[in-house]
Amino acid sequence: MVPHLITALTGPINELEQRVLDSMPAIERWFRLEWMEHTPPFYTSVDIRNAGFKLAPVDTNLYPGGWANLTPEMLPLAVQSAMAAIEKICPEAKNLLVIPENNTRDTYYLANLAQLKRIFHMAGLNVRIGSIDPDVKEPTSVSLPDGDSVLIEPIVRSRRRLGLKDFDPCTILLNNDLSTGVPGILEDIHEQYLLPPLHAGWSVRRKSNHFQSYEEISKRFGKLLGIDPWLITPMFNKCGAVNFAEGDGMDCLTTNVDALLGKIRKKYKEYGIGEKPFVVVKADNGTSGLAIATVREAKELEALTGQGSAQMSAMKEGGRAPVRDVIVQEGVLTNERIDQAVAEPVVYMMDRYVVGGFYRVHAGRGSDENLNAPGAGYVPLAFADSTRLPQPGAKPGASAPNRFYMYGVIGRLAMLAASYELEATDPDAEVYD
Amino acid sequence: MVPHLITALTGPINELEQRVLDSMPAIERWFRLEWMEHTPPFYTSVDIRNAGFKLAPVDTNLYPGGWANLTPEMLPLAVQSAMAAIEKICPEAKNLLVIPENNTRDTYYLANLAQLKRIFHMAGLNVRIGSIDPDVKEPTSVSLPDGDSVLIEPIVRSRRRLGLKDFDPCTILLNNDLSTGVPGILEDIHEQYLLPPLHAGWSVRRKSNHFQSYEEISKRFGKLLGIDPWLITPMFNKCGAVNFAEGDGMDCLTTNVDALLGKIRKKYKEYGIGEKPFVVVKADNGTSGLAIATVREAKELEALTGQGSAQMSAMKEGGRAPVRDVIVQEGVLTNERIDQAVAEPVVYMMDRYVVGGFYRVHAGRGSDENLNAPGAGYVPLAFADSTRLPQPGAKPGASAPNRFYMYGVIGRLAMLAASYELEATDPDAEVYD
Numbered sequence: 050m051v052p053h054l055i056t057a058l059t060g061p062i063n064e065l066e067q068r069v070l071d072s073m074p075a076i077e078r079w080f081r082l083e084w085m086e087h088t089p090p091f092y093t094s095v096d097i098r099n100a101g102f103k104l105a106p107v108d109t110n111l112y113p114g115g116w117a118n119l120t121p122e123m124l125p126l127a128v129q130s131a132m133a134a135i136e137k138i139c140p141e142a143k144n145l146l147v148i149p150e151n152n153t154r155d156t157y158y159l160a161n162l163a164q165l166k167r168i169f170h171m172a173g174l175n176v177r178i179g180s181i182d183p184d185v186k187e188p189t190s191v192s193l194p195d196g197d198s199v200l201i202e203p204i205v206r207s208r209r210r211l212g213l214k215d216f217d218p219c220t221i222l223l224n225n226d227l228s229t230g231v232p233g234i235l236e237d238i239h240e241q242y243l244l245p246p247l248h249a250g251w252s253v254r255r256k257s258n259h260f261q262s263y264e265e266i267s268k269r270f271g272k273l274l275g276i277d278p279w280l281i282t283p284m285f286n287k288c289g290a291v292n293f294a295e296g297d298g299m300d301c302l303t304t305n306v307d308a309l310l311g312k313i314r315k316k317y318k319e320y321g322i323g324e325k326p327f328v329v330v331k332a333d334n335g336t337s338g339l340a341i342a343t344v345r346e347a348k349e350l351e352a353l354t355g356q357g358s359a360q361m362s363a364m365k366e367g368g369r370a371p372v373r374d375v376i377v378q379e380g381v382l383t384n385e386r387i388d389q390a391v392a393e394p395v396v397y398m399m400d401r402y403v404v405g406g407f408y409r410v411h412a413g414r415g416s417d418e419n420l421n422a423p424g425a426g427y428v429p430l431a432f433a434d435s436t437r438l439p440q441p442g443a444k445p446g447a448s449a450p451n452r453f454y455m456y457g458v459i460g461r462l463a464m465l466a467a468s469y470e471l472e473a474t475d476p477d478a479e480v481y482d
Numbered sequence: 483m484v485p486h487l488i489t490a491l492t493g494p495i496n497e498l499e500q501r502v503l504d505s506m507p508a509i510e511r512w513f514r515l516e517w518m519e520h521t522p523p524f525y526t527s528v529d530i531r532n533a534g535f536k537l538a539p540v541d542t543n544l545y546p547g548g549w550a551n552l553t554p555e556m557l558p559l560a561v562q563s564a565m566a567a568i569e570k571i572c573p574e575a576k577n578l579l580v581i582p583e584n585n586t587r588d589t590y591y592l593a594n595l596a597q598l599k600r601i602f603h604m605a606g607l608n609v610r611i612g613s614i615d616p617d618v619k620e621p622t623s624v625s626l627p628d629g630d631s632v633l634i635e636p637i638v639r640s641r642r643r644l645g646l647k648d649f650d651p652c653t654i655l656l657n658n659d660l661s662t663g664v665p666g667i668l669e670d671i672h673e674q675y676l677l678p679p680l681h682a683g684w685s686v687r688r689k690s691n692h693f694q695s696y697e698e699i700s701k702r703f704g705k706l707l708g709i710d711p712w713l714i715t716p717m718f719n720k721c722g723a724v725n726f727a728e729g730d731g732m733d734c735l736t737t738n739v740d741a742l743l744g745k746i747r748k749k750y751k752e753y754g755i756g757e758k759p760f761v762v763v764k765a766d767n768g769t770s771g772l773a774i775a776t777v778r779e780a781k782e783l784e785a786l787t788g789q790g791s792a793q794m795s796a797m798k799e800g801g802r803a804p805v806r807d808v809i810v811q812e813g814v815l816t817n818e819r820i821d822q823a824v825a826e827p828v829v830y831m832m833d834r835y836v837v838g839g840f841y842r843v844h845a846g847r848g849s850d851e852n853l854n855a856p857g858a859g860y861v862p863l864a865f866a867d868s869t870r871l872p873q874p875g876a877k878p879g880a881s882a883p884n885r886f887y888m889y890g891v892i893g894r895l896a897m898l899a900a901s902y903e904l905e906a907t908d909p910d911a912e913v914y915d
Binding site for chain 1: 506507508509510511513514515517518554555557558559561562563565566568569573574575576600603604605606607608835871872
């Protein structure tokens with residue numbers, strides 16, 4: 050049984066849900082036309098926060114690692130989407146090589162790899178997993194709690210191609226977000242499809258570029274629906290080169306935090322919202338829930354400097370980045386609760402299609418905090434009822450499928466923003482002009 | 483609860499199932515490459531018979547009318563496939579006009595229309611239903627047993643376009659198989675997409691063309707899998723211009739029935755099958771389960787002549803065709819049973835994707851008879867478990883999802899045959915050369 054899900058179901062969100070449902074054909078056509086001009090990322094997950102009075106994406110991941118959370122009911126949609134994606138990119142493909150994260154001991158992550166392998170196998174590919182981690186020197190099979198196992202093999206680079214011993218893939222799927230930089234072994238691959246492209250990795254990506262694209266898209270989408278785009282957009286601004294340990298750049302940060310808190314206050318007043326505004330300070334290229342802090346007043350920034358600077362310089366695999374670009378994002382409360390624990394929806398997409406989703410649940414965190422964090426209460430929970438289609442005519446707020454449809458629309462808006470973002474940052478863009 | 487389904491699960495079919503599962507990536511890639519060269523029909527349903535020792539499609543419908551039998555769990559796949567289909571054919575489409583069968587009193591068929599409308603609405607289109615039946619003079623709303631209702635409106639033809647009053651569709655979807663011929667109102671439509679094309683209707687289609695294409699495809703597919711293509715192919719031959727009432731052309735029919743029974747007998751001997759061979763005599767352009775007779779010996783043909791000729795001259799909407807081309811098809815037993823009633827699987831596809839299926843069940847018919855016939859025992863029953871993906875490793879014959887995957891492969895082979903067939907019979911084909 051799925052634990053009971055409690056969400057604030059009053060106010061503007063229900064109006065938004067109704068507006069979204071009523072506009073379904075227009076929305077789907079709008080996406081259809083956008084995808085004629087823009088290529089969706091190969092796969093995408095989007096973290097969404099539903100404050101009851103607004104609903105916004107807060108993080109867009111182009112190397113989703115939670116596929117194992119999808120239920121068996123959701124898999125056929127994922128397989129069908131994978132077929133559509135492959136058919137467009139490399140229909141003649143036989144072999145697919147998946148490159149995982151370097152830290153591969155986590156069984157949660159390994160189950161994700163097993164699921165990806167399953168999906169692409171069903172879609173018609175021979176799938177093997179090849180690690181770029183120099184510590185992986187021999188094929189290693191790891192057992193999973195469910196009895197399944199995953200074989201991770203060392204990658205073999207020839208002059209022009211990447212592969213495994215006796216396995217020459219025509220397509221390589223990265224499930225590694227490259228936050229520690231693009232390793233040389235992945236460079237100058239011109240004969241094989243490398244997906245997503247290298248500039249989708251966090252060594253190039255910036256959250257501020259993403260949310261800039263999102264803001265522009267949500268303005269146009271807001272016009273289509275006749276709504277204030279703020280209802281679906283987190284406001285933000287940014288500061289370059291902040292050194293938290295030394296305190297350099299903190300003036301910019303203080304000014305920007307103050308300014309953004311002021312803008313939120315104004316919006317809350319406009320909508321009669323009694324909540325306390327907050328912002329989230331994040332490394333502009335951070336990942337895995339690291340380097341994120343909730344700030345309710347500018348003076349709280351002090352706690353992030355000097356000895357408290359470790360939090361904001363944290364990187365994946367234990368790395369440290371003393372100087373960082375920083376994004377200050379409007380904090381969006383999450384008012385979904387599962388058994389009294391704070392929950393936020395995560396939408397999973399393959400190619401242009403929503404294939405499912407789940408809740409990230411953290412009993413130890415508050416409604417204004419980042420939930421993507423270690424903690425005993427962390428329970429990914431699949432959307433119940435998500436394989437049912439929206440139900441026009443249901444009372445706004447009373448239908449889970451309708452709410453999931455709305456989440457899927459917001460997830461796709463963020464995916465579209467990522468598509469714009471990748472176009473704008475494509476180093477080879479001029480080649481195609 | 484779904485009634486218990488009993489199927490003969492011994493012998494060659496389990497080997498075939500195993501072979502199909504083992505070859506999954508190769509099969510999916512094979513289809514992928516085929517669809518690069520050939521356009522799938524817009525939507526397709528295929529009747530399949532599983533004899534335990536062989537498995538074959540026996541009828542391919544390009545205007546499927548049983549969408550209402552799909553379960554809510556199957557609908558998201560149908561919607562996603564509809565999105566893919568529209569995106570390729572007419573991404574800018576806003577309005578879709580569905581043209582139903584002329585006899586629209588049958589609530590089973592009306593529920594099919596409601597379901598089609600639902601699917602294309604969710605895929606992002608404004609959908610309305612416009613009848614070409616001259617008896618439909620006013621918009622008529624019909625209530626369905628489930629509380630839903632369907633509005634059927636009279637079609638309006640202008641010089642160049644088809645539509646409804648105040649509704650100008652850019653795409654027109656036929657759910658009418660045109661067995662009584664192409665009405666003038668559908669001709670010379672050049673500004674709108676008319677799907678499927680007019681030559682997919684039964685006034686042009688011939689079963690013998692379809693099974694000729696299927697035979698060629700199954701030979702190549704058999705090579706891919708390393709199996710005798712007979713295991714998935716119904717043999718056939720044909721006679722032109724048979725007049726059952728007058729007895730003209732019966733010599734040809736007798737010779738062909740004898741010859742085919744001989745060929746089946748030889749195959750049964752080769753495989754050690756103890757069943758009695760039979761053939762099915764069908765009008766080459768018949769539809770809706772009409773003009774079909776099971777024949778175990780050539781002398782039974784006499785019963786179909788003279789006063790017994792009504793069966794073979796029957797047409798939809800009560801019509802009569804005294805002279806017909808006839809196809810003699812190898813009879814394939816169906817060994818699936820639901821609560822002791824004979825059942826045959828029907829696979830539903832949209833664009834190139836299998837979206838679900840159901841069983842046609844007929845308590846009053848034998849395992850060598852046509853089940854698409856009126857009768858109190860007619861119970862369309864959705865595939866249970868069909869939204870689960872195939873389970874590699876499961877014991878052959880023991881896994882319903884694996885069996886449905888195999889049915890989906892056979893269904894797609896028949897769909898591909900329809901694609902070849904439509905290319906070969908396209909009256910405008912030379913325009914594209």
